[in-house]
Amino acid sequence: MKQVAGLVAVLGLLVVADLALRRVLSPYQLQVVVLCGINVVLAVSLNLINGFTGQFSIGHAGFMALGAYGSAMFSLNLGARWVTKLQGLGLPEPIAAAPALLMALLVGGLLAALAGYLVGLPSLRLRGDYLAIVTLGFGEIIRVLILNIDVIGGARGLPGIPGWANVFWVGAGVAAVVALSRNLAHSSHGRALFAIRDDEVAAEALGVDTTSYKVLAFVIGAFFAGVAGGLFAHFLSYLNPNSFTFIKSIEVIAMVVLGGMGSISGSVLAAIVLTLLPELLRPVKEYRMVIYSLMLIVLMITRPQGLLGTRELSLAWLRRRRPAREAA
Amino acid sequence: MSEFLQQLVNGITWGSVYALIALGYTMVYGILRLINFAHGDVYMLGAFFGLFAARWLGAARNPGPVQAVEVLALAMAGCGVVGYIIERFAYKPVRRSSRLAALITAIGVSLLLENGGILLFGADPKFFPQVITPRNIALGGGVTISNQQIIILVVSLGLMLGLRFIVLYTRVGKAMRAVSHNHTAAALMGISVDRIISFTFVLGSVLAAAAGVLVALQNPKIEPLMGIMPGLKAFVAAVLGGIGNVPGAVLGGLVMGVAEVMVVGYLSPTYRDAIAFVLLIVILLVRPAGILGKAAAEKV
Numbered sequence: 001m002k003q004v005a006g007l008v009a010v011l012g013l014l015v016v017a018d019l020a021l022r023r024v025l026s027p028y029q030l031q032v033v034v035l036c037g038i039n040v041v042l043a044v045s046l047n048l049i050n051g052f053t054g055q056f057s058i059g060h061a062g063f064m065a066l067g068a069y070g071s072a073m074f075s076l077n078l079g080a081r082w083v084t085k086l087q088g089l090g091l092p093e094p095i096a097a098a099p100a101l102l103m104a105l106l107v108g109g110l111l112a113a114l115a116g117y118l119v120g121l122p123s124l125r126l127r128g129d130y131l132a133i134v135t136l137g138f139g140e141i142i143r144v145l146i147l148n149i150d151v152i153g154g155a156r157g158l159p160g161i162p163g164w165a166n167v168f169w170v171g172a173g174v175a176a177v178v179a180l181s182r183n184l185a186h187s188s189h190g191r192a193l194f195a196i197r198d199d200e201v202a203a204e205a206l207g208v209d210t211t212s213y214k215v216l217a218f219v220i221g222a223f224f225a226g227v228a229g230g231l232f233a234h235f236l237s238y239l240n241p242n243s244f245t246f247i248k249s250i251e252v253i254a255m256v257v258l259g260g261m262g263s264i265s266g267s268v269l270a271a272i273v274l275t276l277l278p279e280l281l282r283p284v285k286e287y288r289m290v291i292y293s294l295m296l297i298v299l300m301i302t303r304p305q306g307l308l309g310t311r312e313l314s315l316a317w318l319r320r321r322r323p324a325r326e327a328a
Numbered sequence: 329m330s331e332f333l334q335q336l337v338n339g340i341t342w343g344s345v346y347a348l349i350a351l352g353y354t355m356v357y358g359i360l361r362l363i364n365f366a367h368g369d370v371y372m373l374g375a376f377f378g379l380f381a382a383r384w385l386g387a388a389r390n391p392g393p394v395q396a397v398e399v400l401a402l403a404m405a406g407c408g409v410v411g412y413i414i415e416r417f418a419y420k421p422v423r424r425s426s427r428l429a430a431l432i433t434a435i436g437v438s439l440l441l442e443n444g445g446i447l448l449f450g451a452d453p454k455f456f457p458q459v460i461t462p463r464n465i466a467l468g469g470g471v472t473i474s475n476q477q478i479i480i481l482v483v484s485l486g487l488m489l490g491l492r493f494i495v496l497y498t499r500v501g502k503a504m505r506a507v508s509h510n511h512t513a514a515a516l517m518g519i520s521v522d523r524i525i526s527f528t529f530v531l532g533s534v535l536a537a538a539a540g541v542l543v544a545l546q547n548p549k550i551e552p553l554m555g556i557m558p559g560l561k562a563f564v565a566a567v568l569g570g571i572g573n574v575p576g577a578v579l580g581g582l583v584m585g586v587a588e589v590m591v592v593g594y595l596s597p598t599y600r601d602a603i604a605f606v607l608l609i610v611i612l613l614v615r616p617a618g619i620l621g622k623a624a625a626e627k628v
Contacts, residue, residue, distance in 0.1 A: 050428075056428075122609070122612070122613060125612075125613070125616045126612060126616050129357075129361075129363060129567075129571065130567065130612055130616060130617075130618075132363075133563070133564060133567050133608065133612075134608070134609055134612055136560075136605075137564065137604075137605030137606075137608050137609055138605070138609070140560075140601060140602065140604075140605050141602050141605050141606060141609075144598070144599060144601050144602035145602070147598060148596075148598050148599065246556075246560065250435050253431075253432070253435075254432055254435060254436075257428050257429065257431075257432045258432070261426075261428065286447055287447070289439060289442075289443035289446075290440060290443045290444055290447055292439070292443075293436045293437075293438075293439035293440035293443060294436070294440060296432065296433075296435070296436035296439065297418055297433055297436035297437060297440065300422055300425075300429050300430075300432050300433040300436060301418075301421040301422055301433065304422055304425030304426060304429035305425070305426070305429070
């Protein structure tokens with residue numbers, strides 16, 4: 001009952017936020033907010049694989065691409081028809097689009113999850129950097145395949161995707177992935193993932209089925225990367241394989257590491273910071289990326305454990321800090 | 329058949345460039361367990377340093393082997409310095425932190441070199457002067473090889489043999505091998521681990537610079553982002569051969585170069601970037617430690 005109330009409250013808040021932000025912000029600012037949200041979903045989902053389980057994946061853009069193209073193809077071929085039918089019944093567009101978009105995101109997520117399963121399987125045999133390089137290879141293979149499939153636009157890109165995603169949907173995606181990560185972290189399954197991260201051999205000796213947990217982390221992480229891809233596709237209405245290069249995967253990793261491996265709030269914070277930073281640096285445009293990369297290096301040198309380390313930002317933590325400071 | 333042999337010649341030439349870059353990856357990995365993402369960008373810098381050296385020497389006006397050697401040497405020296413600076417100011421401070429922090433630092437350095445390159449050299453491609461006048465030499469059976477290809481092959485082979493000599497037969501090479509086994513034990517034996525690490529970076533960067541100049545001789549269009557893909561593929565080549573293993577890197581590079589040229593020749597150029605990774609996944613599924621790598625049993 002409490003959970004249902006929480007869900008209703010979150011959804012209500014998101015509707016209000018969506019309507020309010022649309023009035024207050026310029027289209028550019030709105031786009032930055034939505035991109036922040038999409039990057040948060042990506043970072044938190046990668047945190048499940050890299051931060052929780054300690055498996056090093058650098059192919060997150062590949063999962064995102066699968067989700068983006070999968071959901072876009074669904075919407076173009078099927079979802080759009082659903083929406084016209086529902087609109088024929090007299091429903092306004094945002095509501096009529098809801099089931100189609102939800103389905104599209106699910107299709108994209110499941111497609112990516114399937115790929116996550118396939119990539120997770122070699123983690124049976126590969127460890128550390130070898131696994132990393134296989135995930136990297138996977139991401140690149142996906143991109144090259146997309147480039148070569150003409151039905152989905154190839155190198156020209158895929159235009160005309162219905163622009164159903166908005167602050168509400170992105171917010172719902174963020175809420176879903178954060179809630180799932182949090183619950184997972186506090187469950188026995190989450191403990192098993194942490195155990196694998198801390199010492200795989202010891203975890204196995206204690207009876208943790210390391211293989212299936214590693215694959216599980218890949219599947220869940222990939223699913224949400226796919227959802228993020230779907231949101232991305234339905235927000236920008238246009239997809240291009242160049243959005244999903246190895247650089248995109250690197251960006252997401254930078255978010256996870258900068259936030260602090262394994263910290264959900266850290267990933268959220270770092271995703272927002274690293275999305276806003278290049279935007280805020282726009283006035284100094286030619287120095288933008290140079291400053292960005294310098295800051296990344298300096299941050300890693302000064303705070304190698306990430307902004308939050310493995311801690312979580314929470315009200316209880318803030319409350320505990322204050323007396324400590326007063327005592328000192 | 330002659331077409332196949334021609335592709336093989338081209339593949340081996342291209343592969344030896346990958347091998348030169350892969351050597352830098354594999355040495356740094358062997359010693360620090362760090363994927364030096366900035367290595368591909370050092371290769372890019374090598375090409376640009378070569379360009380500046382060639383302009384400075386006026387090598388475009390009077391091309392010749394002496395000028396070519398000077399250009400190569402200056403580019404290699406320049407990148408050696410860059411390699412030293414990168415190690416000293418970016419990697420050394422994070423060496424005691426987690427490997428991931430080091431990796432993100434490497435990514436940061438890579439982005440810095442790319443975007444710094446765009447800022448300083450401009451994003452538009454530059455043309456590398458023809459230091460060597462191109463000429464084709466028939467090998468018989470319809471196979472031809474250009475003198476540039478011969479230079480690439482000879483210079484890379486020479487550098488690889490030089491590296492092999494350094495690693496196997498000199499004091500510093502012995503120290504490198506010791507450090508790659510165990511930092512602490514090496515330090516206890518009186519080896520200055522810091523200096524060996526710096527030396528490794530310089531050595532790797534010098535080889536990458538040579539690769540950059542050699543490639544620029546054949547494909548004169550150079551730009552600040554040219555290092556990303558070759559860098560990535562050279563790393564894949566190093567993993568393919570068994571990362572941390574010097575002969576493995578050479579073998580991996582050659583396999584990769586030949587495979588890539590064959591795919592472009594017989595399948596489709598659009599799959600060029602994918603073959604490297606398909607090959608990698610297939611080989612790693614069969615031999616998880618790479619072709620020449622030794623599977624390390626985990627000690628508890």
